[in-house]
Each structure stands twice: as structure tokens, then as C-alpha cells.
Amino acid sequence: MGYPMLLLFLALASSSSSSIEAADDDQIKSARLLDLFIRDYTFKSNPTIFKTGKLHSVSLPANLSGIGVNTARFRCGSLRRYGARLEEFNLGPGVIIYPCIERIVLVRQNLGENWSSIYYDNYELLGYKLVSPVLGLLAYNAGEDAMHNNNPFEVEIQAKKTPIAVDFTNVCNYNDTNGRRIPLCATFQKDGKVKLTEQVKANVCLAEGPGHFGLVVESPLIPAKIRKEKGWKVAVGSSIGAALGAFLLGLLLVALFVKEKKKKARMDEMERRAYEEEALQVTMVGHVRAPTASSCRTAPIIERQYRPPRRY
Missing domain, CATH: 1.20.5 (Single alpha-helices involved in coiled-coils or other helix-helix interfaces)
Structure with missing residues (x-):
């Protein structure tokens, strides 16, 4: 019974891997699907045991070229006490991680110019233009079960007390010569909305948790x-x-x-009709014919000649 079950398991594993490879060849149009592919290749490329806090580079397949990915593993307690820095992301002390299962893996993404457009297409950015690549920071559990069975799940990080600093200085070449278009910080949220905030200083944004971030300007030239x-x-x-x-x-x-x-x-017709329907006599006044009104037929009665009837 053991040998047939082993054959069945190998067949299912090979079919699953072939379906993933086939999906890799297709054009990725979803930001969420892109995160899942990067996560899978990140955990496949990392050795089972590597030094905590050390930054590793992740090699992606050819169809994901142009994306830079780095990863590091941390203990939850150490990350909460001391914070960490991953390239453009600086996590200060006091971050809250949940659920915290001993260790977590932080994955830093730089989607470059080509793959950043996937966020411009999937999010409502009408009237704005990306002037920096989209940078991503995601956190996954790194317990023994996740590393051995390759089933990591995403964990949340709250940094409200000490926000995460995102520095675009080394990845953004935007130069506003007129000084009229100051870039805004764009946070691409999971609900499909974009949150725009002002920079704390040139090319530096703040975030209260992991996600994807970029710089945008209004009214693109x-x-x-x-x-x-x-x-x-x-x-x-x-x-x-x-x-x-x-x-x-x-x-x-x-x-x-x-x-x-x-x-x-x-109005002219009304005046003409009124003139024709009026029955007036015409007489000569000198050499001019003029309409005249007829004389009064009833003789006037003087009131003093009137006597009341006699009473008997």
C-alpha cells in the first residue's frame, strides 16, 4: 500500500508543478497573483536554515525579469524590540506582528518600470502619473512547518506608533524643474483603493504597515x-x-x-379692423373730409321743470 501511495503523491506533485509552470508563461495581470508568484519563488530559493536578519537576494524566472526581490528572516521578539532595515524600508522598534509564530520572513519588492504598470492598470489613478517604481513589503510566517512544507501565510504588521519609512531616493529619478509638481505618496491598499499622502521629506513616505507604495504627480505632462x-x-x-x-x-x-x-x-390688422367697423359720418371741413359723430337725438330735460305728481 505504501508504494502505490508514493506513486500517486509523486504524480500529483508533478501535475501541480507543471500547472504552475504553465501559469508562469501566461501574462500576469493581477497584482495579487504577482505577489503569490514572488512568494513561492522566494521560499523555494531560500535554504531551509539561514542566518536570521541576513538579507538574501531572490532569483526570479525570465518571465518576471525586471523585478528585484530581497528577503530576510527575523524573530518576532527581536523585530519588535530593535526593528529592521530592508533596502528602502526602515522598520522602527515597537512594531506589532500578528499572528507571531516565532519567526517571520520579510519580502521586499522593487517592481521596476515595466511591472509597476500593473498597479497603474488595476488601481484608479486617473489624473496622476507614477514617477517611481512600485516598492512592496510583505511579511510571511517562517515557522518550521512553513519552511518544510512550503505553505507560508501572510501576517500583519502594525506600525502606528513608529511608522515604516519608505525611502525612494535611490530608485526615483524624478526632477521637477518648475517646482510645481511635488510628488505625493501613493499607498495601494488591498481593497483596490489608493491612499494619497504628502511626503515627510524629499522622496520619503511613511506607512503604518506592509503593502505597496509609489510616488505620483498630478496632471502628467x-x-x-x-x-x-x-x-x-x-x-x-x-x-x-x-x-x-x-x-x-x-x-x-x-x-x-x-x-x-x-x-x-x-397689431396693424387690429387697428384696420377697428377703423373699418366704426360707423362714423364723413363731412367736409374746409377742403378736408373728416369723420363726425351724429348729434344727440334725445333732448335734455332740465331738472327744475320737473314737478312731482300731485297727491290727493
């Missing part, structure tokens, strides 16, 4: 070549808009003129 190509389109669009506006204004003026003309014609 449009290259001169693109402006020239779109210049004639803007001119044609402006001309068409001006012509359409003049045409609509002309229609409005014509409508007002016709309305006023109809109103005047209606």
Missing part, C-alpha cells in the same frame, strides 16, 4: 510630439464648434425677427 500631432485636431474641432455656434446664433436672430414682424402685422 503631455510630450511635445503628442501635442503637435493633436494640434490640428484641436484646431479643426475649434473651427467646427465656432461655425456651429454662429449658425445657431443666426437661427435665434431670425426667429426673433420673424416673431417681431408677426406681432407688428397683427
